[in-house]
Amino acid sequence: MKTRPLLLAFLLLCLLLQAPAGSHAGGSSPRPAGVDLARLQATEPVYLPRIAHRAPLGARPQLRVVAFLPDGQAAGDTDELIVVQNVGTIPTYLSGWKLSDGEGVVQFPGHWLEPGNRYTCARTAAGYRQEWGRTPDCEYAQDTDPDVPNARGRAPNLANSGDEIYLLDSGGTVRDAVLYGESQAETADWQGAPLQYYDRSTGFAREGQLFYRLFDPISGMPLADSDTAADWAQGLDDPARGRRAAYPGWDMYEFSQPAYVSWVTPHTATLFVAPDNILAGVIDLLAAAQESIYLEIYELEHPDVVQVLAQRAAAGVKVQILLEGGPTGGITDLERWAAQQVVGAGGDVRFMVNDIPGAHDRYPYQHAKFAIIDGRTLWVSTENATYAGMPILSSAGTAAGHRGYAVIVQDPILVARAQEIFARDADPARNDIFPWTADHPTYGAPPAGYSPPDYTPGLAYGVRYPVPVAIADASAAYLFTSPESSLTPGPLLALLGRADAGDTILVEQLFEHAYWGRGDSDPLSDPNPRLEALIAAARRGARVRLLLDSYYDDPFQARNNVATLNYVTQVAAREGLDLEARRANPAGQGIHAKLHLVSLGQERWVVVGSMNGGEVSNKLNREMALALETGQGYEALAQVFWWDWSRGVPAGAVATRPAP
Ligand SMILES: [Ca+2]
Ligand SMILES: [Ca+2]
Ligand SMILES: [Ca+2]
Ligand SMILES: [Ca+2]
Structure with missing residues (x-):
């Protein structure tokens, strides 16, 4: 036994001093078919680290391929990339380790990679920078x-249709492998079918699709390596965690853990209801700004909101706005006018675009709706700054608009996260950020002489909640985002997953698709994990009510809300669940809300934000939501919900096709 540490030390020394070329000593993995390991040996000498210290005896360097991008967006795929991560316990010197696609092989430059750290090698630094707006760790x-x-050697070419990626240690042993697409290769480091691009929903392009290993959001470490497609985001096994992809410019490692705060003493917050008091609330909030307003929103088309933004900018407040550059229906003259007013007053307006040279979609839609005021106050909304989302009330207290919600909270942790998200999203180094430019036909001024159309307040709805809900009992909050944390990981599914007998879940949404994937799929093949979480809660005994919009709902779309009502109602009837679904139009222009009210034992949660119940919203868009633990907020919004519910119509009472 006494000789054992010496033996280990000797073996470790052998490993460290491994000759770079022609040596296979110590290699225990079988050779991957089609790979000539002799060719995979370093083509240049291994530069030994000057300090081979810190490695406890017996600890073995462990690196893993954790992400790669075969089909680049840059011309010539110069933005192809491979990311390795130190998943072991000791700092590891990269020089001597190699990457190969089975044909080319390159050796990493000298770099100490600390445990947990990732290292990104791009085909070229220039191509990577063009698509990601930042610099890679190496280029090959x-x-x-x-x-x-x-990284030196013969460069790998990641074939878009399929290929292999091998990670070899300094002894030439394959230590990790990934097979993807049409790869026919065989290796002991990969079991079963190759990893496939995720394309079950049309929102997922192959070009730009980043393959990545599923990881723990807290540690950032990849989950256990089973050498199969199930380890990867594109794997199909887990519809809430997998069945997805990332795209260039994403910040998923930074934001996958939601910002969380728990307050020792009860905290205040304010809840707003649309159409009743949401406009007055946002005007008051913006008008009070003394230092800065950061507003990230899908649509800005409300002249009253624009007026106060311009007024604050003119008064010297820093006003910075990020808008979606390609909203459904395109940018209107009203929004061009809005941007013109704010910029004319000294503010800054940028668009997230995909139609200028060199730009690619980071997110299909910048659909979040939030603002940060004076670095202290966070506003999160289900509504855009439009007449429909924030109607002007008549003198008689009537309106016609969306049912929706917003929340204001002050907390440094939540504000800091929102500020980071804004900074990343609006970063001018990204190729999809384009500033308002007066003479640009899309992102410029409206036609000369344009002025906003007149507005006449609607009559359909009599305001019921003139005063916002002042909360004084908030005890915790999560700020979470798509694409990083709206499913798993994320607080919404975690809350729904805890509901059982005696608990209640009330959901009010613009839509909640019966299934994801393609339009002709079904709930078994492509489950919507949000809807299935509601059904699962009902199966555990929870009372679940789902109220969806009937105003925008399109009877000609396969995935309309009637289809969801029918699916939910059938499951509930078949299994005897306390689960009901209705459609409604409580305030004249439909339900645009994205609201979950969750009552779990003594806990009460209000979840408000921008996520709709479709796959793109939860996996690809930029979205933001706040989950707030508050009994007062829950009780107040539950009252709104139940009034809306009383105006709802259940399945069976609605024709799925209009009469001819
Ligand atoms: Ca390629
Ligand atoms: Ca390409
Ligand atoms: Ca270089
Ligand atoms: Ca592996």
């Missing part, structure tokens, strides 16, 4: 940036 095909170290 060409020296496009003298400041970015080069």
Whole structure:
């Protein structure tokens, strides 16, 4: 036994001193078919680290391929990339380790990779920077940036249709492998079918699709390596965690853990209801700004909101706004006018676009609706700054608009996260951020002489909640976002997953699709994990009510709300669940809300934000929501919900096709 530490030390020394070429000593993995390991050996000498310290005896370097992008968006796929991560317990010197696609092989530059850290090697630094707006750790095909170290050798070409990626240690042993697409290769480091692009929903393009290993949002470490497609985001096994992809420019490692705060003493917050008091609430909030307003929103088309933004900018308040550049229906003259007013007053308006040269969609839609005021106050809304979302009330107290909600809370942790999200989203280094430019036909001024159309308040709805809900009992909150944390990981599914007998879930949504995937799929093949979480809660004994919009609901779409009502109602009837669904139009222009009210034992949660019940919203868009633990907020919004519910119509009472 006494000789054992010495033996380990000797073996470790052998490993560290491994000759770079022609040596296979210590290699225990079988050779991958079609790979000539002799060719995979380093083509240049291994530069030994000057300090081979810190490694406890017996600890073995463990690196893993955790992400790669075969079908780049840059011309010539110069933005192909491979990311490795140190998943072991000791700092590891990368020089000597190699990446291969079975044909090319490159050796990493000298770099100590600390445990937990990732290292991104791009085909070229220039191609990567164009698509990600930042610099990779190394480049392997060409020296496009003298400041970015080069991996040397014969560069891999990641075939878009399928290929292999091998990670070899300094002894030439394959330590990790990924097979994807049409790869026919066989290796002991991969079991079963190759990993496939995620394309069950049409929102997921192959070009730009980043494959990545599922990871723990707290540690950032990949989940256990089973050498199968199930380890990866594109794997189909877990509809709430997998069945997805990432795209260039995403910040998923930074934001997958929601911002969480729990307050020792009860905290205040304010809840707003549309159409009743949401406009007055946002005007008051903006008008009070003294230092800064950061507003990230899908649509800005409300002249009253624009007026106060311009007025604050003119008064010297820093006003910075990020808008979606390609909203459904396109940017209107009203929004061009809105941007013109704010910029004319000294503010800054940017669009997230995909139609200027070199730009690619980071997110299909920048659909979040939030604002940060004076670095202290966070506003999160289900509504855009439009007449429909924030109707002007008549003198008689009537309106016609969306049922929706917003929340205001002050907390440094929540505000800091929202500020970080804004900074990343609106970063001018990203190729999809384009500033309002007076003479640009899309992102510029409206036609000369344009002025906003007149507005006449609607009569359909008599305001019921003139005063916002002042909360004084908030005890915790999560701020979470799509695409990072709206499913798993994320607080919404976690809350729904805890509901059982005696608990209640009330949901009010613009829509909640019966299934995801393609339009002709079904709930078994492509489950909507949000809807299935509601059904599962009902199966555990919870009371669940789902109220969906009937105003915008399109009877000609396969995935309309009637189809969801029918599906839910059939499941409830068949299994005897306390689960009901209705459609309603309580305030004249439909339900646009994205609201979950969750009552779990003594806990009460209000979840308000921008996520709709479709796949793109939860996996690809930029969205933001706040989950707030508050009994007072729950009781107040439950009253709104039950009034709306009383105006709802259940399944069976609605024709699925209009009469001819
Ligand atoms: Ca390629
Ligand atoms: Ca390409
Ligand atoms: Ca370089
Ligand atoms: Ca592996």
